[in-house]
Amino acid sequence: MSHSIRRRLGAVAAATAASALVLAGCSAGGGDTGGDSGDFEPLTSIKLQLQWLPQAQFAGYYLAQEEGYFEEEGFTDVEIVPSGGDIVPQDALVAGDVDFAIAWVPKVLGSIEGSGVELTDIAQVFQASGTTQVSFKDSGITSVADFEGKRIGSWGFGNEWEIFAAMAAEGLDSTTVSITTQDFSMNALLDGDVDAAQAMTYNELAQLLETVNPATGELYTLDDLNVISYEDTQGAMLQDAIWADTARLADDPAYADAAVRFLKAITKGWLYARDNPEDAAAKVYDIAANAEAAFPVGPVHQLWQMNEVNKLIWTGGTFGLVDSAAWDKTVAGALAAVNQDGLHLITADPPASAYSNEYMQKALDELAAEGVTVDGAYTPIDVVLTEGGQ
């Protein structure tokens, strides 16, 4: 099956426009939204901004579309907008180009303080941090404290704050640790240009494990590497979250209603990804391979990514709810972090409106009433990587 999302959307829109409108009316009028359905016309068309190109990291959203969950919640037209680094999700949301956006919490906290915008984290999809610092076994770097005097790779572009937060907790700063900007390949580590490179469990770490070790002629394995997970440090920060426009949530009942329905749909999407990781990864790979100029890494890589992403989502907490302890830890880390140029990410606590569990809780309650439960855990699968992930 190879079809473009756009074509599918077109077909779906044409075939179900009428019935879905009726559905939308039903879901809004059926008491789902607290009986204020008379006050507004339910939104049926929304846009979601991703923070990167289509890949298994965003499986839940694509599956909500593929499996028809958005239609079940009364949306006839949902556009998932990828970003190639050209679009900053929170900026697109503020500009009104999209209705919801996926972004890391620290990056948006920086935007909130930096430009005074008002955004709300309405669902914390990733409950744990997927950032790691990877070094070779013989480097002796097994904790952040070992960074002292070493050359540490970091991506920049707002992806680096966990490193500085973790270093701050260890009393290290850029005078004691040499920070080098690395690109998104792992060559800096492989060529010995850095002692430890930044890597996401679901992407760059896999890329490393898809590379042949010239010493053995086999792929690198986790036995060759020391992997420091920032989740285990004071630097851990919340990552993929769904952001909405704070003022619009308060003033526009149709938007608030759409937020709840949207969260219900993507919750079902992520449940599908949890329970069918192989199928989910295959579907996302198919979408990505057919998307315009996405050039995803191959199918095995996507399966690895799906598996790792599931681990970050299903950590034992309730899906999508912001854990206040993790939030406070993120804020504390963001306040403590100072980068190599001596800059702070934020200098004051974010406003209380920066996150709200109201909409996610409502979505979960409605799902529970419909017999969809999100308790249960993810059982990780074994993914055997291949050279190049093809």
Next chain:
Amino acid sequence: MSRRTSAILWGVLGVLAVVLLWEGYKALGPAEGVVIGAVPGEAGSGVLILPRTHDRAMPHVWDMVARLFAPTSGGSTPPLWVSVLGAAGLTLGIAAVGWVIGVVVGGVLGALMQRWRLLEWGLLPWIVVSQTVPLIAFAPIVNSMGLQLGRGGGFEWPQWVSVAVIASYLAFFPVAIGVLRGLAAPDRIHLDLLRSYAAGYGATLWRLRLPAAVPYLLPALRLAAANAVVGAVVAEVSIGMRGGIGRMLLQLAGQASADPAAPWGPTFGAIALGLVAAGSVALLGLGLRRYRRGEATA
């Protein structure tokens, strides 16, 4: 041997020489390159003066070629060369739009400056300064200005327009200078002859100045084509426009640890792009052959 076959032969020899140089250095050079001033035990210290030769840094030429025929993203995706062709085509189209804008703007500016000396004094320094603005800083500004214009005017400003505008920004410069010099090229005696016929500016421009400008114009147009391609590729990367060859190169380079031959596909595509762009302008020159007296081969 005809001139044509010898030209082809020299072309093939040139490519072969590059391949031999690449594989020769790869075979003989040190795998980890040559670094001077490295402090033992300190990662990334010293300066790399000779490149690394291992397979990740310098894949074999045949691996690069083989990669062109393997699926772009694994599975049943189309072969890499097809994706490269599509991306290169898009960039070429945008560069062509940029080239046309650049030629029109540059031509008008050049003609105005040649007509009125005061304009030349006033404009020329600014035109020269304009080329010193760093493109990677300038490109996002053009894009965000375009987006704001679109939001204010209620229309959508596509990203490719920004890329074309930036390409034209690089392309107009050689044309403006070429037209300025070219239109001023006719001999005094010829200008005086036309004046004695009581020919006006328009007739002089059409019958004397433009034909005389052709030898200056053709190299300028070729330069403009090359500049437009460079501008389009850099602008794509810098504003993050997807679909073109520049962005594709960047993206595959991000996967290069595990798939080092992949970024060479779009690299070859970019080379082909430059050749096609320069070649198209050369075709233009064929039609103007009778005016090309005294043109320096550029």
